[in-house]
Amino acid sequence: MTQTIDLRSDTVTQPTEAMREAMARAPVGDDVYGEDPTVRALEERAAHLLGKEAGLFCPSGTMANLLGVLSQTQPGDELLCDVESHVYYYEVGGVSRIGGVIPRTLPGDRGRLTPEQVTAALRQPDIHFPPTTLLCLENSHNRGGGSTYSVEETEALCRVAHAHGLRVHLDGARLFNAAIAQGVPAAQLAAPADTVMISLSKGLSAPVGSILCGPAETIARARKLRKLLGGGMRQAGVLAAAGLIALEQMVDRLVEDHARARRLAAALAEIPGIELDPATVETNIVIFQLAQMDEKTFLGALRAQGVLAGSPAPGRIRMVLHRHIGDGELEQAIRAVRRVMREAA
Ligand SMILES: Cc1ncc(COP(=O)(O)O)c(C=O)c1O
Known part of the structure; x- marks a missing residue:
C-alpha cells in the first residue's frame, strides 16, 4: 500500500x-x-x-x-x-x-x-x-x-x-x-x-x-x-x-523544504483551474485559490489519491512542505493534483 x-x-x-x-x-x-x-x-x-x-x-x-x-x-x-x-x-x-x-x-x-x-x-x-x-x-x-x-x-x-x-x-x-x-x-x-x-x-x-x-x-x-x-x-x-x-x-535543512515549496508552486501555477503566483512563495507554505472548484470537493478528491492538504478559507488550499516530503512524494503530490483538476474539468 x-x-x-x-x-x-x-x-x-x-x-x-x-x-x-x-x-x-x-x-x-x-x-x-x-x-x-x-x-x-x-x-x-x-x-x-x-x-x-x-x-x-x-x-x-x-x-x-x-x-x-x-x-x-x-x-x-x-x-x-x-x-x-x-x-x-x-x-x-x-x-x-x-x-x-x-x-x-x-x-x-x-x-x-x-x-x-x-x-x-x-x-x-x-x-x-x-x-x-x-x-x-x-x-x-x-x-x-x-x-x-x-x-x-x-x-x-x-x-x-x-x-x-x-x-x-x-x-x-x-x-x-x-x-x-x-x-x-x-x-x-x-x-x-x-x-x-x-x-x-x-x-x-x-x-x-x-x-x-x-x-x-x-x-x-x-x-x-x-x-x-x-x-x-x-x-x-x-x-x-x-x-x-x-x-x-534541524534548522539548516529547512532550505530543502523551501526549494520544494518553490517547485510545488511552479508546477501548480501551470495547472488550469489553479490560481497561484509562485513569486509569493518564500518559505515552506504554499497557498492557492481554486478558480471554480470548492475546497471540500478538491480536498476529498485529493485524499482519494493519497494526498492530504488543508483549507485556510473557502476556495483556498494550503500545502506545507516538511521533512517527510522528499522529491518522490512531491512529484507524486503534483501528479495527484493534476489528476484531480483534469477529472474535474
Ligand atoms: C504562526 C503560528 N503561531 C503559533 C502557533 C501555535 O502553535 P501550537 O500549535 O504549538 O499551539 C502556530 C501553529 O501552527 C503557528 O502557525
Whole structure:
C-alpha cells in the first residue's frame, strides 16, 4: 500500500531517531523547582540563539504567545496585530478571554503590516480609549502563506512601536524558516522585538514545545503566569532533549523544504483551474485559490489519491512542505493534483 502524503502542516513531522535517543537518556529533574538541567540547557540555548536574556519552555506555541502577551500587558489594554495573525485568528481568543486584552486588527499584505499602518492606528491618550501597549508581529506568517519580514522591516515596525511606548511580541513559530529564506541569523530578525516565541514542533520536528524568549524580568513574569495556566511541567527534560536536537540539527535543512515549496508552486501555477503566483512563495507554505472548484470537493478528491492538504478559507488550499516530503512524494503530490483538476474539468 502506498503511504499517505501529508501536506496539511509541518506539525505532522515525527521526532527523529536522534531525538528519541536523546529523550531516552536526558538528565531530568523537577522543572517547577528549576531543577531540570535539560530544560535549563534548552532555555539558555534558545535565548542565546535569539540574542535574548532568558527563555521559557512552553508546551505549545499557543501558550508561548499568550504568555508573551500576558507578561507585557494589563487587562483592559489594547494590542495591535494583523487581522490574519495566528494570535488573533487561531488561539481561541485567549488574549481577551484570559488576558482581558482587546486586539485591534489591521489588514496586512499577506499578513505583513507597515510602520505607516501602525502609526495610523495609534491614538492620542483619551478618556474613551484603552491604552495601546503591545504590537504583535508574525514571521513567517502562517495565513499569509509563509510570507516574511526582513530585518529592516522588523526594525522599522518596532521603532514606531517603541517610540509610542508599545512593547513588541514576535510570533516566530517559524522564525527559522524566515531566517533561512532571508539568509540572516534568526537573532537579527528577533533583535528589534522585546519578546519572541519559536516553535520546536513544526518544521524542526520535535514532538512538543515552543520557547518564549525576552528580557529576564519579562520571562520571570511569564514563568509565574505559565504556572497559573497549568503549564508548569515536572521532568520536562525528556521533551526538552528533543528540542535541543531540533535547534542543533534541524534548522539548516529547512532550505530543502523551501526549494520544494518553490517547485510545488511552479508546477501548480501551470495547472488550469489553479490560481497561484509562485513569486509569493518564500518559505515552506504554499497557498492557492481554486478558480471554480470548492475546497471540500478538491480536498476529498485529493485524499482519494493519497494526498492530504488543508483549507485556510473557502476556495483556498494550503500545502506545507516538511521533512517527510522528499522529491518522490512531491512529484507524486503534483501528479495527484493534476489528476484531480483534469477529472474535474
Ligand atoms: C504562526 C503560528 N503561531 C503559533 C502557533 C501555535 O502553535 P501550537 O500549535 O504549538 O499551539 C502556530 C501553529 O501552527 C503557528 O502557525
